[in-house]
Amino acid sequence: MSSSPSSSAQAAREALAARLRELRLDAGLTGRDVAARCDWHPAKSSRLENAKTGPSDDDIRAWCRACGAEDQAADLIAASHTAESMYVQWRRLQRTGLRRLQESYVPLYERTRHFRVYSSRVIPGVLQTEEYARALLATIAEFRQLPDDSAEAASARVARSHVIREGGHSFALLMEEDVLYYRYGGVRAMSAQLGYLLSVMPLPSVSLGIIPRTAPRRMWGQETFTMFDDQRVHVELLTAKVTVTQPSDVITYARAFAELSKMAVHGSEARALVTAAISVLEE
Structure with missing residues:
Protein backbone atom coordinates (compact mmCIF):
# COMPACT_ATOMS: atom_id res chain seq x y z
CA MET A 1 0.00 0.00 0.00
CA SER A 2 1.21 3.48 -0.78
CA SER A 3 2.50 5.51 2.13
CA SER A 4 -0.50 7.81 1.83
CA PRO A 5 -3.89 7.36 0.12
CA SER A 6 -3.39 10.77 -1.45
CA SER A 7 -0.17 9.63 -3.15
CA SER A 8 -1.98 8.87 -6.43
CA ALA A 9 -3.28 12.43 -6.57
CA GLN A 10 0.17 13.85 -5.87
CA ALA A 11 1.71 11.52 -8.46
CA ALA A 12 -0.76 12.82 -11.04
CA ARG A 13 0.13 16.42 -10.18
CA GLU A 14 3.82 15.62 -10.47
CA ALA A 15 3.28 13.90 -13.82
CA LEU A 16 1.52 17.00 -15.13
CA ALA A 17 4.36 19.21 -13.84
CA ALA A 18 6.88 16.95 -15.58
CA ARG A 19 4.99 17.33 -18.86
CA LEU A 20 5.13 21.12 -18.54
CA ARG A 21 8.87 20.90 -17.90
CA GLU A 22 9.32 18.68 -20.98
CA LEU A 23 7.48 21.20 -23.17
CA ARG A 24 9.78 23.97 -21.93
CA LEU A 25 12.93 21.92 -22.54
CA ASP A 26 11.75 20.82 -25.99
CA ALA A 27 11.25 24.51 -26.82
CA GLY A 28 14.77 25.32 -25.62
CA LEU A 29 13.47 27.78 -23.01
CA THR A 30 14.41 28.50 -19.41
CA SER A 45 7.28 28.84 -13.36
CA SER A 46 9.32 27.05 -10.73
CA ARG A 47 6.28 26.32 -8.58
CA LEU A 48 4.37 24.91 -11.55
CA GLU A 49 7.27 22.72 -12.68
CA ASN A 50 7.79 21.33 -9.18
CA ALA A 51 4.11 20.67 -8.52
CA LYS A 52 4.13 23.18 -5.67
CA THR A 53 1.21 25.03 -7.24
CA GLY A 54 -1.52 23.51 -9.36
CA PRO A 55 -1.92 25.26 -12.72
CA SER A 56 -5.19 26.85 -13.76
CA ASP A 57 -6.55 26.18 -17.23
CA ASP A 58 -5.31 29.63 -18.30
CA ASP A 59 -1.86 28.88 -16.89
CA ILE A 60 -1.65 25.73 -19.01
CA ARG A 61 -2.79 27.54 -22.13
CA ALA A 62 -0.25 30.32 -21.56
CA TRP A 63 2.56 27.80 -20.92
CA CYS A 64 1.75 25.86 -24.09
CA ARG A 65 1.57 29.09 -26.09
CA ALA A 66 4.96 30.18 -24.74
CA CYS A 67 6.47 26.83 -25.73
CA GLY A 68 4.86 26.72 -29.17
CA ALA A 69 2.82 23.69 -28.18
CA GLU A 70 -0.75 25.00 -28.21
CA ASP A 71 -1.95 21.66 -29.57
CA GLN A 72 -0.99 20.08 -26.23
CA ALA A 73 -3.14 22.37 -24.09
CA ALA A 74 -6.41 20.41 -24.22
CA ASP A 75 -4.79 17.15 -23.12
CA LEU A 76 -2.88 18.85 -20.33
CA ILE A 77 -6.01 20.61 -19.06
CA ALA A 78 -7.83 17.27 -18.99
CA ALA A 79 -4.93 15.72 -17.04
CA SER A 80 -5.03 18.64 -14.61
CA HIS A 81 -8.74 18.17 -13.98
CA THR A 82 -8.20 14.45 -13.36
CA ALA A 83 -5.43 15.15 -10.85
CA GLU A 84 -7.50 17.68 -8.95
CA SER A 85 -10.54 15.41 -8.82
CA MET A 86 -8.55 12.66 -7.10
CA TYR A 87 -8.25 14.47 -3.77
CA VAL A 88 -11.28 16.54 -2.82
CA GLN A 89 -11.84 18.05 0.62
CA TRP A 90 -15.06 16.99 2.34
CA ARG A 91 -15.94 20.64 2.98
CA ARG A 92 -15.95 21.24 -0.77
CA LEU A 93 -17.89 18.04 -1.48
CA GLN A 94 -20.45 18.73 1.23
CA ARG A 95 -20.92 22.45 0.72
CA THR A 96 -24.38 21.88 -0.80
CA GLY A 97 -25.41 19.50 1.98
CA LEU A 98 -25.03 15.87 2.93
CA ARG A 99 -28.23 14.84 1.14
CA ARG A 100 -27.05 16.01 -2.25
CA LEU A 101 -23.73 14.27 -1.76
CA GLN A 102 -25.54 10.97 -1.08
CA GLU A 103 -27.70 11.47 -4.16
CA SER A 104 -24.71 12.33 -6.34
CA TYR A 105 -23.38 8.78 -5.94
CA VAL A 106 -26.53 7.08 -7.24
CA PRO A 107 -25.40 6.74 -10.90
CA LEU A 108 -22.06 5.26 -9.80
CA TYR A 109 -23.80 2.77 -7.51
CA GLU A 110 -26.30 1.76 -10.16
CA ARG A 111 -23.69 1.09 -12.84
CA THR A 112 -21.23 -0.76 -10.58
CA ARG A 113 -21.52 -4.52 -10.80
CA HIS A 114 -19.12 -5.61 -8.06
CA PHE A 115 -18.54 -3.68 -4.85
CA ARG A 116 -15.72 -4.39 -2.40
CA VAL A 117 -15.90 -2.42 0.84
CA TYR A 118 -13.57 -2.43 3.85
CA SER A 119 -14.70 -0.47 6.88
CA SER A 120 -12.65 0.03 10.01
CA ARG A 121 -14.89 2.62 11.70
CA VAL A 122 -18.59 2.37 10.82
CA ILE A 123 -21.12 -0.03 9.33
CA PRO A 124 -20.72 0.11 5.52
CA GLY A 125 -23.10 2.66 4.03
CA VAL A 126 -25.09 0.18 1.93
CA LEU A 127 -25.93 -1.78 5.10
CA GLN A 128 -26.89 1.16 7.32
CA THR A 129 -30.37 1.58 8.74
CA GLU A 130 -31.91 5.02 8.45
CA GLU A 131 -31.70 5.68 12.21
CA TYR A 132 -28.04 4.67 12.40
CA ALA A 133 -27.21 6.70 9.28
CA ARG A 134 -29.02 9.74 10.66
CA ALA A 135 -27.04 9.62 13.92
CA LEU A 136 -23.75 9.14 12.07
CA GLN A 145 -19.68 22.60 10.95
CA LEU A 146 -22.14 21.96 8.13
CA PRO A 147 -25.87 22.69 7.99
CA ASP A 178 -14.94 -3.26 16.80
CA VAL A 179 -17.34 -1.57 14.36
CA LEU A 180 -20.12 -3.66 15.90
CA TYR A 181 -19.52 -1.91 19.21
CA TYR A 182 -19.11 1.72 18.09
CA ARG A 183 -22.44 3.27 19.06
CA TYR A 184 -24.32 5.76 16.91
CA GLY A 185 -27.84 6.78 17.87
CA GLY A 186 -28.07 5.00 21.19
CA VAL A 187 -28.89 1.45 22.23
CA ARG A 188 -32.15 1.18 20.27
CA ALA A 189 -30.57 2.39 17.03
CA MET A 190 -27.58 0.10 17.44
CA SER A 191 -29.73 -2.91 18.26
CA ALA A 192 -31.85 -2.30 15.15
CA GLN A 193 -28.72 -1.79 13.07
CA LEU A 194 -27.11 -5.03 14.20
CA GLY A 195 -30.38 -6.86 13.72
CA TYR A 196 -30.52 -5.52 10.17
CA LEU A 197 -27.05 -6.93 9.52
CA LEU A 198 -28.33 -10.38 10.46
CA SER A 199 -31.30 -9.95 8.09
CA VAL A 200 -29.20 -9.01 5.04
CA MET A 201 -26.44 -11.57 5.51
CA PRO A 202 -28.45 -14.34 3.77
CA LEU A 203 -29.02 -12.21 0.66
CA PRO A 204 -27.39 -13.87 -2.38
CA SER A 205 -25.83 -10.57 -3.43
CA VAL A 206 -24.15 -9.95 -0.06
CA SER A 207 -20.98 -11.49 1.38
CA LEU A 208 -20.34 -9.97 4.80
CA GLY A 209 -17.07 -10.76 6.53
CA ILE A 210 -16.07 -9.63 10.00
CA ILE A 211 -12.44 -9.51 11.10
CA PRO A 212 -12.30 -10.69 14.72
CA ARG A 213 -10.33 -8.69 17.22
CA THR A 214 -8.26 -11.78 17.92
CA ALA A 215 -7.48 -12.62 14.29
CA PRO A 216 -3.74 -12.89 13.49
CA ARG A 217 -3.07 -9.85 11.34
CA ARG A 218 -2.03 -10.57 7.77
CA MET A 219 -2.65 -6.92 6.87
CA TRP A 220 -2.67 -3.79 8.98
CA GLY A 221 -5.91 -1.82 9.22
CA GLN A 222 -6.59 0.65 6.46
CA GLU A 223 -8.77 3.69 6.02
CA THR A 224 -12.29 2.83 4.96
CA PHE A 225 -12.32 2.23 1.21
CA THR A 226 -14.81 1.18 -1.45
CA MET A 227 -13.87 -0.46 -4.74
CA PHE A 228 -16.20 0.02 -7.69
CA THR A 239 -10.43 15.78 5.69
CA ALA A 240 -10.98 14.51 2.16
CA LYS A 241 -12.16 11.82 -0.20
CA VAL A 242 -9.43 10.34 -2.40
CA THR A 243 -10.43 8.82 -5.74
CA VAL A 244 -7.94 6.27 -7.03
CA THR A 245 -8.15 5.33 -10.72
CA GLN A 246 -4.55 4.52 -11.64
CA PRO A 247 -4.64 0.80 -12.54
CA SER A 248 -1.57 -0.13 -10.50
CA ASP A 249 -3.03 1.53 -7.40
CA VAL A 250 -6.44 -0.12 -7.93
CA ILE A 251 -4.64 -3.47 -8.09
CA THR A 252 -2.88 -2.67 -4.80
CA TYR A 253 -6.22 -2.02 -3.11
CA ALA A 254 -7.56 -5.28 -4.54
CA ARG A 255 -4.57 -7.10 -3.04
CA ALA A 256 -5.16 -5.41 0.32
CA PHE A 257 -8.84 -6.42 0.22
CA ALA A 258 -7.87 -10.02 -0.54
CA GLU A 259 -5.47 -10.08 2.43
CA LEU A 260 -8.05 -8.53 4.74
CA SER A 261 -10.59 -11.12 3.53
CA LYS A 262 -8.33 -13.95 4.66
CA MET A 263 -8.60 -12.67 8.25
CA ALA A 264 -12.41 -12.41 8.20
CA VAL A 265 -15.02 -14.92 9.26
CA HIS A 266 -18.24 -15.39 7.34
CA GLY A 267 -21.53 -17.22 7.69
CA SER A 268 -22.34 -18.65 11.12
CA GLU A 269 -19.11 -17.37 12.67
CA ALA A 270 -19.85 -13.82 11.52
CA ARG A 271 -23.46 -14.09 12.74
CA ALA A 272 -22.17 -15.21 16.14
CA LEU A 273 -20.04 -12.05 16.41
CA VAL A 274 -23.03 -9.85 15.55
CA THR A 275 -25.23 -11.71 18.04
CA ALA A 276 -22.58 -11.27 20.73
CA ALA A 277 -22.54 -7.51 20.11
CA ILE A 278 -26.34 -7.40 20.39
CA SER A 279 -26.20 -9.26 23.69
CA VAL A 280 -23.83 -6.63 25.09
CA LEU A 281 -26.40 -3.93 24.23
CA GLU A 282 -29.08 -5.85 26.08
CA GLU A 283 -27.10 -6.22 29.31
Whole structure:
Protein backbone atom coordinates (compact mmCIF):
# COMPACT_ATOMS: atom_id res chain seq x y z
CA MET A 1 0.00 0.00 0.00
CA SER A 2 1.21 3.48 -0.78
CA SER A 3 2.50 5.51 2.13
CA SER A 4 -0.50 7.81 1.83
CA PRO A 5 -3.89 7.36 0.12
CA SER A 6 -3.39 10.77 -1.45
CA SER A 7 -0.17 9.63 -3.15
CA SER A 8 -1.98 8.87 -6.43
CA ALA A 9 -3.28 12.43 -6.57
CA GLN A 10 0.17 13.85 -5.87
CA ALA A 11 1.71 11.52 -8.46
CA ALA A 12 -0.76 12.82 -11.04
CA ARG A 13 0.13 16.42 -10.18
CA GLU A 14 3.82 15.62 -10.47
CA ALA A 15 3.28 13.90 -13.82
CA LEU A 16 1.52 17.00 -15.13
CA ALA A 17 4.36 19.21 -13.84
CA ALA A 18 6.88 16.95 -15.58
CA ARG A 19 4.99 17.33 -18.86
CA LEU A 20 5.13 21.12 -18.54
CA ARG A 21 8.87 20.90 -17.90
CA GLU A 22 9.32 18.68 -20.98
CA LEU A 23 7.48 21.20 -23.17
CA ARG A 24 9.78 23.97 -21.93
CA LEU A 25 12.93 21.92 -22.54
CA ASP A 26 11.75 20.82 -25.99
CA ALA A 27 11.25 24.51 -26.82
CA GLY A 28 14.77 25.32 -25.62
CA LEU A 29 13.47 27.78 -23.01
CA THR A 30 14.41 28.50 -19.41
CA GLY A 31 11.91 28.98 -16.65
CA ARG A 32 12.57 32.72 -16.83
CA ASP A 33 11.88 32.68 -20.57
CA VAL A 34 8.49 31.08 -20.00
CA ALA A 35 7.72 33.54 -17.20
CA ALA A 36 8.57 36.48 -19.44
CA ARG A 37 6.39 35.19 -22.28
CA CYS A 38 3.52 34.50 -19.87
CA ASP A 39 3.97 37.81 -18.07
CA TRP A 40 4.27 36.32 -14.60
CA HIS A 41 6.97 36.09 -11.93
CA PRO A 42 9.77 33.52 -12.55
CA ALA A 43 8.97 31.90 -9.21
CA LYS A 44 5.60 30.85 -10.61
CA SER A 45 7.28 28.84 -13.36
CA SER A 46 9.32 27.05 -10.73
CA ARG A 47 6.28 26.32 -8.58
CA LEU A 48 4.37 24.91 -11.55
CA GLU A 49 7.27 22.72 -12.68
CA ASN A 50 7.79 21.33 -9.18
CA ALA A 51 4.11 20.67 -8.52
CA LYS A 52 4.13 23.18 -5.67
CA THR A 53 1.21 25.03 -7.24
CA GLY A 54 -1.52 23.51 -9.36
CA PRO A 55 -1.92 25.26 -12.72
CA SER A 56 -5.19 26.85 -13.76
CA ASP A 57 -6.55 26.18 -17.23
CA ASP A 58 -5.31 29.63 -18.30
CA ASP A 59 -1.86 28.88 -16.89
CA ILE A 60 -1.65 25.73 -19.01
CA ARG A 61 -2.79 27.54 -22.13
CA ALA A 62 -0.25 30.32 -21.56
CA TRP A 63 2.56 27.80 -20.92
CA CYS A 64 1.75 25.86 -24.09
CA ARG A 65 1.57 29.09 -26.09
CA ALA A 66 4.96 30.18 -24.74
CA CYS A 67 6.47 26.83 -25.73
CA GLY A 68 4.86 26.72 -29.17
CA ALA A 69 2.82 23.69 -28.18
CA GLU A 70 -0.75 25.00 -28.21
CA ASP A 71 -1.95 21.66 -29.57
CA GLN A 72 -0.99 20.08 -26.23
CA ALA A 73 -3.14 22.37 -24.09
CA ALA A 74 -6.41 20.41 -24.22
CA ASP A 75 -4.79 17.15 -23.12
CA LEU A 76 -2.88 18.85 -20.33
CA ILE A 77 -6.01 20.61 -19.06
CA ALA A 78 -7.83 17.27 -18.99
CA ALA A 79 -4.93 15.72 -17.04
CA SER A 80 -5.03 18.64 -14.61
CA HIS A 81 -8.74 18.17 -13.98
CA THR A 82 -8.20 14.45 -13.36
CA ALA A 83 -5.43 15.15 -10.85
CA GLU A 84 -7.50 17.68 -8.95
CA SER A 85 -10.54 15.41 -8.82
CA MET A 86 -8.55 12.66 -7.10
CA TYR A 87 -8.25 14.47 -3.77
CA VAL A 88 -11.28 16.54 -2.82
CA GLN A 89 -11.84 18.05 0.62
CA TRP A 90 -15.06 16.99 2.34
CA ARG A 91 -15.94 20.64 2.98
CA ARG A 92 -15.95 21.24 -0.77
CA LEU A 93 -17.89 18.04 -1.48
CA GLN A 94 -20.45 18.73 1.23
CA ARG A 95 -20.92 22.45 0.72
CA THR A 96 -24.38 21.88 -0.80
CA GLY A 97 -25.41 19.50 1.98
CA LEU A 98 -25.03 15.87 2.93
CA ARG A 99 -28.23 14.84 1.14
CA ARG A 100 -27.05 16.01 -2.25
CA LEU A 101 -23.73 14.27 -1.76
CA GLN A 102 -25.54 10.97 -1.08
CA GLU A 103 -27.70 11.47 -4.16
CA SER A 104 -24.71 12.33 -6.34
CA TYR A 105 -23.38 8.78 -5.94
CA VAL A 106 -26.53 7.08 -7.24
CA PRO A 107 -25.40 6.74 -10.90
CA LEU A 108 -22.06 5.26 -9.80
CA TYR A 109 -23.80 2.77 -7.51
CA GLU A 110 -26.30 1.76 -10.16
CA ARG A 111 -23.69 1.09 -12.84
CA THR A 112 -21.23 -0.76 -10.58
CA ARG A 113 -21.52 -4.52 -10.80
CA HIS A 114 -19.12 -5.61 -8.06
CA PHE A 115 -18.54 -3.68 -4.85
CA ARG A 116 -15.72 -4.39 -2.40
CA VAL A 117 -15.90 -2.42 0.84
CA TYR A 118 -13.57 -2.43 3.85
CA SER A 119 -14.70 -0.47 6.88
CA SER A 120 -12.65 0.03 10.01
CA ARG A 121 -14.89 2.62 11.70
CA VAL A 122 -18.59 2.37 10.82
CA ILE A 123 -21.12 -0.03 9.33
CA PRO A 124 -20.72 0.11 5.52
CA GLY A 125 -23.10 2.66 4.03
CA VAL A 126 -25.09 0.18 1.93
CA LEU A 127 -25.93 -1.78 5.10
CA GLN A 128 -26.89 1.16 7.32
CA THR A 129 -30.37 1.58 8.74
CA GLU A 130 -31.91 5.02 8.45
CA GLU A 131 -31.70 5.68 12.21
CA TYR A 132 -28.04 4.67 12.40
CA ALA A 133 -27.21 6.70 9.28
CA ARG A 134 -29.02 9.74 10.66
CA ALA A 135 -27.04 9.62 13.92
CA LEU A 136 -23.75 9.14 12.07
CA LEU A 137 -24.39 11.90 9.54
CA ALA A 138 -25.51 14.30 12.28
CA THR A 139 -22.16 13.68 14.00
CA ILE A 140 -20.33 14.39 10.74
CA ALA A 141 -22.31 17.59 10.13
CA GLU A 142 -21.57 18.83 13.63
CA PHE A 143 -17.85 18.09 13.43
CA ARG A 144 -17.46 19.66 10.00
CA GLN A 145 -19.68 22.60 10.95
CA LEU A 146 -22.14 21.96 8.13
CA PRO A 147 -25.87 22.69 7.99
CA ASP A 148 -27.54 19.64 9.55
CA ASP A 149 -29.62 17.91 6.89
CA SER A 150 -28.79 14.51 8.37
CA ALA A 151 -32.39 13.28 8.32
CA GLU A 152 -32.76 13.94 4.58
CA ALA A 153 -29.24 12.61 3.92
CA ALA A 154 -29.96 9.40 5.83
CA SER A 155 -33.11 8.86 3.81
CA ALA A 156 -31.14 9.39 0.60
CA ARG A 157 -28.42 6.98 1.75
CA VAL A 158 -30.95 4.24 2.48
CA ALA A 159 -32.71 4.86 -0.84
CA ARG A 160 -29.35 4.61 -2.62
CA SER A 161 -28.81 1.21 -1.02
CA HIS A 162 -31.64 -0.37 -3.00
CA VAL A 163 -28.93 -1.87 -5.23
CA ILE A 164 -28.23 -4.64 -2.69
CA ARG A 165 -31.65 -6.12 -3.42
CA GLU A 166 -31.46 -5.79 -7.20
CA GLY A 167 -30.05 -8.29 -9.62
CA GLY A 168 -26.74 -7.63 -11.33
CA HIS A 169 -24.87 -6.32 -8.28
CA SER A 170 -22.67 -8.17 -5.82
CA PHE A 171 -21.24 -6.91 -2.53
CA ALA A 172 -18.18 -8.20 -0.73
CA LEU A 173 -18.11 -6.30 2.55
CA LEU A 174 -15.54 -6.45 5.34
CA MET A 175 -15.59 -4.74 8.70
CA GLU A 176 -13.54 -4.89 11.83
CA GLU A 177 -15.31 -6.49 14.81
CA ASP A 178 -14.94 -3.26 16.80
CA VAL A 179 -17.34 -1.57 14.36
CA LEU A 180 -20.12 -3.66 15.90
CA TYR A 181 -19.52 -1.91 19.21
CA TYR A 182 -19.11 1.72 18.09
CA ARG A 183 -22.44 3.27 19.06
CA TYR A 184 -24.32 5.76 16.91
CA GLY A 185 -27.84 6.78 17.87
CA GLY A 186 -28.07 5.00 21.19
CA VAL A 187 -28.89 1.45 22.23
CA ARG A 188 -32.15 1.18 20.27
CA ALA A 189 -30.57 2.39 17.03
CA MET A 190 -27.58 0.10 17.44
CA SER A 191 -29.73 -2.91 18.26
CA ALA A 192 -31.85 -2.30 15.15
CA GLN A 193 -28.72 -1.79 13.07
CA LEU A 194 -27.11 -5.03 14.20
CA GLY A 195 -30.38 -6.86 13.72
CA TYR A 196 -30.52 -5.52 10.17
CA LEU A 197 -27.05 -6.93 9.52
CA LEU A 198 -28.33 -10.38 10.46
CA SER A 199 -31.30 -9.95 8.09
CA VAL A 200 -29.20 -9.01 5.04
CA MET A 201 -26.44 -11.57 5.51
CA PRO A 202 -28.45 -14.34 3.77
CA LEU A 203 -29.02 -12.21 0.66
CA PRO A 204 -27.39 -13.87 -2.38
CA SER A 205 -25.83 -10.57 -3.43
CA VAL A 206 -24.15 -9.95 -0.06
CA SER A 207 -20.98 -11.49 1.38
CA LEU A 208 -20.34 -9.97 4.80
CA GLY A 209 -17.07 -10.76 6.53
CA ILE A 210 -16.07 -9.63 10.00
CA ILE A 211 -12.44 -9.51 11.10
CA PRO A 212 -12.30 -10.69 14.72
CA ARG A 213 -10.33 -8.69 17.22
CA THR A 214 -8.26 -11.78 17.92
CA ALA A 215 -7.48 -12.62 14.29
CA PRO A 216 -3.74 -12.89 13.49
CA ARG A 217 -3.07 -9.85 11.34
CA ARG A 218 -2.03 -10.57 7.77
CA MET A 219 -2.65 -6.92 6.87
CA TRP A 220 -2.67 -3.79 8.98
CA GLY A 221 -5.91 -1.82 9.22
CA GLN A 222 -6.59 0.65 6.46
CA GLU A 223 -8.77 3.69 6.02
CA THR A 224 -12.29 2.83 4.96
CA PHE A 225 -12.32 2.23 1.21
CA THR A 226 -14.81 1.18 -1.45
CA MET A 227 -13.87 -0.46 -4.74
CA PHE A 228 -16.20 0.02 -7.69
CA ASP A 229 -15.58 -2.91 -10.04
CA ASP A 230 -11.90 -2.79 -11.02
CA GLN A 231 -12.13 0.81 -12.16
CA ARG A 232 -11.90 3.08 -9.13
CA VAL A 233 -11.49 3.24 -5.38
CA HIS A 234 -12.85 5.83 -2.95
CA VAL A 235 -10.74 6.23 0.19
CA GLU A 236 -12.19 8.15 3.12
CA LEU A 237 -9.79 10.38 5.04
CA LEU A 238 -10.74 12.69 7.88
CA THR A 239 -10.43 15.78 5.69
CA ALA A 240 -10.98 14.51 2.16
CA LYS A 241 -12.16 11.82 -0.20
CA VAL A 242 -9.43 10.34 -2.40
CA THR A 243 -10.43 8.82 -5.74
CA VAL A 244 -7.94 6.27 -7.03
CA THR A 245 -8.15 5.33 -10.72
CA GLN A 246 -4.55 4.52 -11.64
CA PRO A 247 -4.64 0.80 -12.54
CA SER A 248 -1.57 -0.13 -10.50
CA ASP A 249 -3.03 1.53 -7.40
CA VAL A 250 -6.44 -0.12 -7.93
CA ILE A 251 -4.64 -3.47 -8.09
CA THR A 252 -2.88 -2.67 -4.80
CA TYR A 253 -6.22 -2.02 -3.11
CA ALA A 254 -7.56 -5.28 -4.54
CA ARG A 255 -4.57 -7.10 -3.04
CA ALA A 256 -5.16 -5.41 0.32
CA PHE A 257 -8.84 -6.42 0.22
CA ALA A 258 -7.87 -10.02 -0.54
CA GLU A 259 -5.47 -10.08 2.43
CA LEU A 260 -8.05 -8.53 4.74
CA SER A 261 -10.59 -11.12 3.53
CA LYS A 262 -8.33 -13.95 4.66
CA MET A 263 -8.60 -12.67 8.25
CA ALA A 264 -12.41 -12.41 8.20
CA VAL A 265 -15.02 -14.92 9.26
CA HIS A 266 -18.24 -15.39 7.34
CA GLY A 267 -21.53 -17.22 7.69
CA SER A 268 -22.34 -18.65 11.12
CA GLU A 269 -19.11 -17.37 12.67
CA ALA A 270 -19.85 -13.82 11.52
CA ARG A 271 -23.46 -14.09 12.74
CA ALA A 272 -22.17 -15.21 16.14
CA LEU A 273 -20.04 -12.05 16.41
CA VAL A 274 -23.03 -9.85 15.55
CA THR A 275 -25.23 -11.71 18.04
CA ALA A 276 -22.58 -11.27 20.73
CA ALA A 277 -22.54 -7.51 20.11
CA ILE A 278 -26.34 -7.40 20.39
CA SER A 279 -26.20 -9.26 23.69
CA VAL A 280 -23.83 -6.63 25.09
CA LEU A 281 -26.40 -3.93 24.23
CA GLU A 282 -29.08 -5.85 26.08
CA GLU A 283 -27.10 -6.22 29.31
